[in-house]
Structure formats: structure tokens, C-alpha cells
Amino acid sequence: MARLFGTDGVRGRANDQLTAELALRLASAAVSVLGADTNSGPDESGRRPRVVVGRDPRASGELLEAALCAGLAAAGADAIRVGVVPTPAVAFLTADYRADFGVMISASHNPMPDNGIKFFAAGGHKLADNVEDAIEAAMDAPAPRPTGAGVGRLVDAPDAEDRYLHHLAGALDGSLDGLTIVVDGANGAAATVGPHAYEAAGATVIAINCEPDGLNINDRCGSTHLDVLQAAVLEHGADLGLAHDGDADRCLAVDSTGAVVDGDMIMAILAIDMHERGELVDDVLVATVMSNLGLHIAMREAGIDVKVTGVGDRYVLEELRKGYSLGGEQSGHIVVPAVGTTGDGVLTGLMLARRVASTGRRLADLASVMSVLPQELINVPVSDKHAVAQAVVVSDAVQEAETKLNGSGRILLRPSGTEQLVRVMVEAGTAQEARAIAEQVAKVVADV
Template identity: 45%
Template sequence: MLFGTDGARGVANEELTIDVAMAIGRAAAEYLPSGARVVLGRDTRVSSPMLEAALTAGLTARGVDVFLAGIVPTPALSFLIRHYRADAGVMISASHNPPEYNGIKLLDGQGRKWEPEQERLLEEVMTRTEWSYTRHVGQVWHHEGIAVEAYRRYLLGIFAGRIPPLSIVMDVAHGAATETAPAVLQQLGAKVMVLHAEPLGERINQGSGATHPDVLRQHVLAQGADLGLSFDGDADRVIAVDGQGRIVDGDEILYTLGTGLHMRGQLPHNLVVATVMSNLGLEQALDRQGIRLMRTPVGDRWVAKAMAEHGATLGGEQSGHIIIKQWTETGDGLLTGLELLAELDRRDMTLAEAVAPVERFPQVLHNVRLPAPLTGPWQRIPGLSALVEEATRDLGDQGRVLIRPSGTEPLLRIMLEGRDVDQIEAWAHRLTTVVRDALESAKA
């Protein structure tokens, strides 16, 4: 299966080759209207221009016009699809993954990720050995520079006059945010120090960005800054650090934005959407404010779907993908960071003060490697369901058990959360042992 939880992804020139990229372009054209236009964006990875060329060839060969946006964050591409009134968009990025990886994400005319069923059908079309072509070849329009400036102007229009003059350390991870975040924050009046500011694709995400927030933490403390913001390679997620050096993840950002909207009567149904990975501390903190937390499977696409179905305007993931429906259909790290700053200014609070009510419960995560991806529900593993029920009863309302297969690797993830670290570690060990014993029995 080519498409996983977040588009097609793999090591460039191994799993993700120019042949695969061209086939995705040709197959995607099957689902677009005659004379369609598609916006292509990419991050800074060395392999991104190669894949851009292959996708462009596949799309234009079947009559689709391609607008090349150049290096842009994934959320900028979502905006640009609407800006150019395009029929779809394609983002070339492996998000937070190491430099040797790359990925291809397909977005619809509203800037939302394609549904899994659409991706499955596209994979079927890609297996064709013969393709029909006409004499009409799509045109290529070069909007590099122009496109990213349109996105910057869009954000400046939203946040002009709303951002406090704070000192901010920013980690852009040598990725797509290098083209947007520093310039926007500086133009809005913040005093900015930028880490990993060069758009170097061979170093993207390496010891930097949202997956390495300790780097940002050290610089915030060393500079005596008010706070820090850290983005991943395609800038669709953000992790913050408060002035005391405490890492603030997506859960606490959701709490700050959600309670702010609730205070102003702008949180429909008193509802915030998050995934099963969000900390129990977030759920309890929101509940104390009269706000309900709805959980979805892991993946921002499921958050977006639940938001649409239940009329929610705020949702996101612990990893820092936050969707603010007022402004966007997808996670946008920079927009989220700006909205967080605006909320702090509105309440005249520091970040540390805003997130203080969230008491994060300790979490223990064990990964059990499987011989192959799980084909059926994990409940079929002998003895596991009964032990999960026993652990759930023991933890009560002060903890929980979450078991789920990885969406990208042959792993079973066993996560426990609770106030008592010794208790959850003991249960995690017992659950992991049951799975490993079952795997050994299956080999015999």
C-alpha cells in the first residue's frame, strides 16, 4: 500500500521514485475536470525538485495546468489552492521525517487532504500499464516567490495589530517555514531570533524543529526570551516553549485557544476535537471549564472530519497539528502560533500562566514489532482484550489504556496514562508480555 496516514511517503529514489511520482500525477488527473489546474508546493528537501518535475510531467501529459508555488509550507498550499481557484493541490514533503525521506500529499479544491478511499482508488488507477493521452498538454506556470508572498500577506492581514511585541525564539528546522515565519513575525512587531534558518534540505529536521523542542528550550532560557515557537519541515505543526523553559505541546495550545473561544462565546457546542493520543490532563482541564473533548483516531484528517461532522471550530493533535476553522481547513503551524500570541495578548497573560491549569498525566509507550502489519483488529490477540479490561478497571477515571497499530510501520503501540507512574509501567509491561507471548506461540 503506497498511501498511509499522511499521503505517500518513503525514502526518495527507493520507495518514492520519479516513476511513482509521475504515476501519481497521471492517475490524479483521472479525478480532475477537463482543463483543471493544480498547485504544486514543496519543502526544502534535496529530492523535492526531482519529484516536482515528475509530478508536473504526469499531470501536464494528461492536460492539467500546473502552478508551481515553489518552497511553501503545507498550510500555505491549502490557502493557495483557494487563492488560485485551483481544482487540487499536491504537496511534496515528508513533514517531520529525516532528510532522505519525502512524501506526496494530495489536497482537494478546498485545501483538505484526500479521503483514504480516494487514495485507494488512485492507487488502483496507478497500476495501469497503458495511458490515454490527447494532443492537449497542460501548461506550467511559475509562481515561485509570488505564491509565498500571497500567503504572507494573508497572515499579515489577519494578525495586524493583534500580536504583542514579545521576544520570540523560533526554530524553522531548515524547512518550509524559512520562507514565511521569520518575515511574518518581524513584520508584526515581534523581536525574533531564528534557529536553523537556512533552507537546507539535506539538514531538514535534523536535531531541530518540532520533534526536537529541547533545542528551542535551551535557547529560550539562554536568551531570556518570552517564549519560543518550533515548526516541523513543512510547517503544519507547532510546539511552543514558555518563558520558564517548559515545553508546551498541542494539547496545551488547544486548551489555551479553546478556553479563550469559550470565554467569548465563540466555541460552538462547547466542543474541542482531539485524537486518542491527547493527554487525559487536557480532557479534565477542559471539563472543568465546561468544555467537552471529542477524541478521534490518530491523524489530523480524522480531526478535520469530526470537526466538520459535529460543527466544531477547533481541533488538533498533541503533536502540534491545530485546525482553527475560522481561518483554515488544515493544520497550520505559523497561523496557530500567531493565534496563540494573539490570545495571550487578549488575556494579558504569559504562556506559562495560560497553560498552568493543564496537569499532564504521565504516559508510558511500548512498541511491539510485528512480523507484518496487523491485518485484523488487535482484540484478536489471545488474552489481550481481557487484560485491557482489567487494567482499565484498575486505573479507573485516573488513567486509561490505548492500543493501536502504527499507520506506517509493523508495530503495535501500547500506551498507558495515569497519575501513578509505577502502576502504568507495571500494566504496560504485562500487556506487552501478552502480545509477545502470543507472537511466539504463533511461530511455534
């Protein structure tokens, strides 16, 4: 049987693979595992387990929130409903409310029919694989059903957004006065808090795609569709544009010329900023194998070492726990442990804009520190991504491609953590060579 938890929680088409019944069982099982210290019901002091529950604006989030809260209450836990907030806000609020764990209902950058359930341990930290496995196992075990005063309660937290905004404001040393920023909220969780945070820091904000209706999240907008932001930046003559995904744990940018500034470039800019401020521990940046070779070259020239991990923010987080202070992914998922326990797109945007404001330089100039090696990424839909990974014909195609590159580039294949896709990434000396090799390998993958 396939593992229920993927690389970022439990995801699926809402009310199909991800049903209310499944959400209720997950919630009950999570209380038995993550609320174990309070033993699923009032402890000797009368305190029940406390759980922060947030969601993005997807219509199905209302259904899943109701089911999760029912499962939590039935297992003897109190649900603190924080409403529509970014994923990093749930992580922060789990710690700020001193909750036993937190739950975020979101499928991040996935299209609207999908949804997901992600758990945070006490303190707002992501769960280890063995803890997720324990929750999955507990779903089939008899669950305690307290009665009377032992039944959990549902409590709304009207101050949740203000707490999170105050946290963001405290993390920014500096002002964005004088900057005009276009903010694309992806009609998602950052639609309100994103513009508010940038305005509070002093920027003039032009908000686009910040009118969620439950159905339009990530719909031709946000960090997966940057053309809308590029056009808006040019139209308004803005200093920069910032794009978030559906749950706002990512940030990509557009400079004043309309050029895209991806996660690698953002990491390069922030690493140099933190290096100059004396905040970059051991002068180390943590990045994944998907980061462009140009990032490695730029960091080496700046006297910064790059520690490389597997793909996925959990691997970046594991490396950061060794004491480092900045890490992230090309996708714009960037973590600053001194401020948050997970990637925070709004915080990333604030830090990037602060660098522009404090230096008085254009974002294009700051991003020019890194020269991008031509990279081609093809997402190949497949029926079984695990079968592709084991196919001999695919490994032979990769070996042949590496021979062609002859040390002047690299090729990487990896299955998506959330969809039936295999990502084929090739870097080479020219864009034409990268595209040709990527297309050749992608065809082999598609035929498996």
C-alpha cells in the same frame, strides 16, 4: 496488496519505495480523477486542469517535483509550482489560485531519507479514502495523452509565499508587539515563512534551525527535538519558543521557564481564548483519543465540551465539518476551520502568541489551566504493525493492564500511520505506574 495511500498520503524512502516513476504515475492518475471536470486536457473554454505543486526542502523533493510535474503535464494539466512552502500553504493556495487540486511533496516529521506525496482536492480539502482509492486504481488504467495545445504547461508562482503570508496576517486579530519569540523552523518548510509571519505581527524573532540545505530537515531540531528550543529560550530570555515540524503543519511551544507546552495545552489555551471571544461554536473542542485526560478535566471546568475522535487529523477534520471551530491533536496539529482547511503550525503559533500578548500573562500561567495526568508513550518498532494489532497475546496484555489501572487511567495501542511502529500509550495516577505498565505492554508488542 497493501493500500498505497496511508493516513497522510503516500510515503516511503525517496528513490527507493517512493520513486520518480511512481510519482509520475500518481500525478497522471490524479489528473484523471481530480481533474475529471476538465476531462484531462482543455475543456470547451480551452482551460486545462490547474494543479498547485509545493514541497518541503528535502533534496529528494526536487526529483519528485520534476516527476510529478511531468506526469501532470503529460496528462494535460498545468502545474503551478509554488516552491518550498508549508503544507497548509499548499492547501490555501489550491483554493486561492482556484486550482482543481494541489500536491504537497513532504514526509512531515519523518527523517530526511523519507519523502511523501499528499493531495488536496479543490478548495484545499484533504481527500476521502474512496477518492484516494480511485487514484490508486487509475494508476493501472490507460491514461489519455493529449498532444499539441493539449499538453500541460509548467508555471512558477513567485507570489505564492506573499499570498500565504497575507492570508496569515489577515487571520490574526491583534498584535505580538513586545514579545520575544524563538522560532525553530526544523530546517524545513517554515524556515522562511515562519519567522517572517511572526515578525510581521510585531514580535522580535530569534530564528534557529532555519537554514535548510536539503539534508538537515528534522535533524535533531523542530517539534520532535525540543531540547534545542528549550535551551535557546532560556539563553535569550524569550517570552516563548515555537517549534514546527518539517512541513509546518504542527506547532509545539516552550514557555519562558523552558517547560514544554504540548498540543493538548495549546488546545486548552486556544479553546478558552475562542470561548471568551465568542468564536468557539457550541463551546466544543474536538480532540483525539490520544489527548490527555487532563485536557478533558480542564475543558469541563471551563464549560467546554470535548468531542473525541480516532487518532489522525482526518478524523478531527471529519468531526469539525459538523460545524465546530477548533480541533487538534496532542502532537500540535491544530485546525481552525474558519481560517484553514488543514492544520497550520504557523497559524497556531500566531494565535498562541496573540493570547500571551493580549492577556499580558506568561505562557506558563496560561498553560497551568490544565494539569497533566502522567502519560507514558513508547514507540515500539515492529516488522508488521498489522499483525501486532491482531495478536491475541497483545490484546491479553492490554486487558491485564486495564485491570491494574482499575479505572484510574487508561491504555491505548495504535499502529503508526506512516512507519512500522506501534505506539503504546498509558495514563495512570503516577508516572512510575504509567511507565511500568507501558514497558510491560511494549515488551509483549516487541516480541510478536
